[in-house]
Amino acid sequence: MMISFIHSFQSEWLKKQNTLSSWLVIAGAFFTPIIIIIARFINHKQLAVLYEKDGFWNQLWHSSWESMAIFLLPMGVILATSLITQIEYKNNTWKQLHSLPIGFATIFFSKLAVIIVMVMQFFILFNIGIYLSALIPYLFISGVSYPKNPIPYILILKEDIYFFIDCLPIVSLQYLISLQFKNFLIPIGIGFGLWVTSLSVLTWKFGYFIPYTYCIFNFLKDQVTNKAAIPGMNIHYLALGYFAVFTIVSYFLYISKRHKG
Amino acid sequence: MYCLTTTNLSHQFSDNENVLNDINLQVIEGSIYGFLGPNAAGKTTTLKLLLGLLKRQQGEISIFGKPFEGNRVSILKNIGSLIESPSIYGHLTAQENLDLLQKIYQCPKARIQEVLNLVGLPGTGKKKAGQFSLGMKQRLSIAIALLHNPALLILDEPTNGLDPNGMIEIRELLSKLNHEKGITIIISSHLLAEIEKLVTHIGVINKGKMVFQGTLDELRNKQKELLFIAFETNDNDRAIKILSNENIHPKKEGTKLLIPSVSKNEIANIIQQFVHNNIEVYEASPIRNDLEAIFMNLIKN
Numbered sequence: 001m002m003i004s005f006i007h008s009f010q011s012e013w014l015k016k017q018n019t020l021s022s023w024l025v026i027a028g029a030f031f032t033p034i035i036i037i038i039a040r041f042i043n044h045k046q047l048a049v050l051y052e053k054d055g056f057w058n059q060l061w062h063s064s065w066e067s068m069a070i071f072l073l074p075m076g077v078i079l080a081t082s083l084i085t086q087i088e089y090k091n092n093t094w095k096q097l098h099s100l101p102i103g104f105a106t107i108f109f110s111k112l113a114v115i116i117v118m119v120m121q122f123f124i125l126f127n128i129g130i131y132l133s134a135l136i137p138y139l140f141i142s143g144v145s146y147p148k149n150p151i152p153y154i155l156i157l158k159e160d161i162y163f164f165i166d167c168l169p170i171v172s173l174q175y176l177i178s179l180q181f182k183n184f185l186i187p188i189g190i191g192f193g194l195w196v197t198s199l200s201v202l203t204w205k206f207g208y209f210i211p212y213t214y215c216i217f218n219f220l221k222d223q224v225t226n227k228a229a230i231p232g233m234n235i236h237y238l239a240l241g242y243f244a245v246f247t248i249v250s251y252f253l254y255i256s257k258r259h260k261g
Numbered sequence: 262m263y264c265l266t267t268t269n270l271s272h273q274f275s276d277n278e279n280v281l282n283d284i285n286l287q288v289i290e291g292s293i294y295g296f297l298g299p300n301a302a303g304k305t306t307t308l309k310l311l312l313g314l315l316k317r318q319q320g321e322i323s324i325f326g327k328p329f330e331g332n333r334v335s336i337l338k339n340i341g342s343l344i345e346s347p348s349i350y351g352h353l354t355a356q357e358n359l360d361l362l363q364k365i366y367q368c369p370k371a372r373i374q375e376v377l378n379l380v381g382l383p384g385t386g387k388k389k390a391g392q393f394s395l396g397m398k399q400r401l402s403i404a405i406a407l408l409h410n411p412a413l414l415i416l417d418e419p420t421n422g423l424d425p426n427g428m429i430e431i432r433e434l435l436s437k438l439n440h441e442k443g444i445t446i447i448i449s450s451h452l453l454a455e456i457e458k459l460v461t462h463i464g465v466i467n468k469g470k471m472v473f474q475g476t477l478d479e480l481r482n483k484q485k486e487l488l489f490i491a492f493e494t495n496d497n498d499r500a501i502k503i504l505s506n507e508n509i510h511p512k513k514e515g516t517k518l519l520i521p522s523v524s525k526n527e528i529a530n531i532i533q534q535f536v537h538n539n540i541e542v543y544e545a546s547p548i549r550n551d552l553e554a555i556f557m558n559l560i561k562n
Binding site for chain 2: 008087090095098100102259260
């Protein structure tokens with residue numbers, strides 16, 4: 001079973017090469033760091049002071065995650081997940097895939113695993129991008145010294161794990177929806193609608209019921225803000241719960257499909 | 262010994278739409294089984310059921326002596342298939358399409374080039390499969406079906422989109438695979454002429470029902486049963502009465518009357534009687550009775 005899963009995962013991984021979803025991971029991960037680098041080159045006169053500051057890394061991390069947590073990560077996950085299943089619809093290959101000597105569970109979970117690994121890949125590349133957005137101005141602009149404070153690895157790792165967990169409900173619900181609809185616009189439209197809903201319920205005390213809010217809540221949690229009603233409970237457990245429920249429902253809907261190609 | 266059998270296989274897409282009725286396929290090991298029928302006869306539905314692409318509702322499917330249900334993965338290990346239009350990843354090259362299936366089948370990597378050579382696609386290089394012509398896509402789909410050296414090939418209209426030369430090449434390839442490697446082949450088509458030179462056995466399906474199953478020779482024997490003489494006269498109603506007096510019961514088809522095959526003398530006698538009764542005879546001719554006509558007759562009835 002495990003060997004079959006590994007072979008299926010390898011096959012699914014090969015399938016995504018040269019697709020929009022694989023480019024989206026790279027482009028999405030480096031988008032904000034590139035904007036930051038450009039901004040720093042434009043405001044290069046203030047960089048010497050900025051790089052001397054005590055909280056340099058925390059500030060960089062915070063400004064990098066701002067657009068990411070609220071917009072790019074949820075939208076990127078919505079797009080990438082829908083695009084992965086779209087590969088089969090677009091190429092009319094579900095029938096080929098379902099005629100292979102692998103179990104339906106293996107197909108379902110190996111595809112989901114590819115999406116999750118792509119999200120991990122995105123996090124790694126994004127962190128590299130954040131580091132490069134600090135390093136490149138230091139290397140090319142004279143008078144800028146390397147930040148004196150150490151990089152807060154533990155904080156970054158912890159927050160990355162939180163953001164990763166918080167986007168899992170989006171992965172699983174988008175996966176569920178995109179497995180049900182051939183038309184690519186339906187999962188994208190539903191995903192976009194839920195993201196907009198998330199933004200509009202942030203100040204509502206039960207806003208955390210919407211599973212697409214967790215990345216935003218995680219970003220806003222430590223800030224003095226009136227933009228969101230930060231839930232009192234642990235949203236990461238909620239995210240894991242939603243992920244588990246959506247995945248189970250999605251699996252049963254998938255295996256009970258009458259037409260498999 | 263049968264490689265594949267179905268017993269009373271029936272299928273409905275909705276409550277009122279019975280697309281298959283008691284299909285009993287019997288595919289002998291090592292044979293090339295032509296599965297014939299007009300469009301929408303139920304060929305693709307049957308083949309999809311054989312591959313587990315549709316959920317079985319009624320009846321049994323047995324492949325390699327084992328029931329399909331409960332043995333899906335082990336059975337599919339030995340089946341190569343092509344259902345309807347080509348099923349390939351357009352953003353990948355031919356080699357990459359086969360690479361990702363090689364991971365599943367775990368067959369030797371060298372097999373990829375072998376099958377590409379076999380189907381006449383040895384040098385497509387970095388060209389994406391999406392840029393292939395329909396014929397090339399069809400060849401690649403056949404290469405995919407052959408990649409793991411299957412014991413049974415299920416091909417749904419595999420020569421669709423191929424030019425006449427391509428059709429001949431694919432037929433020769435399938436014939437060679439059958440003779441040299443003993444691969445059992447089920448090939449569906451709506452044209453008898455397309456596969457009659459290839460197949461050893463034939464199953465004819467029409468409106469979801471099997472109307473014939475047997476060898477090509479058995480189908481040819483139907484010629485005798487189906488031979489008719491057609492008469493065209495200026496007064497068919499009176500002609501029917503005259504024929505009835507002779508204990509011949511004609512069938513009306515358009516402006517013609519069809520009677521079962523009779524001797525030349527009897528034909529002459531019938532014409533004389535018509536003329537004697539002032540009926541003008543415009544035509545008296547045997548109905549075309551080649552395999553295609555038999556096939557057409559089977560699916561018309």
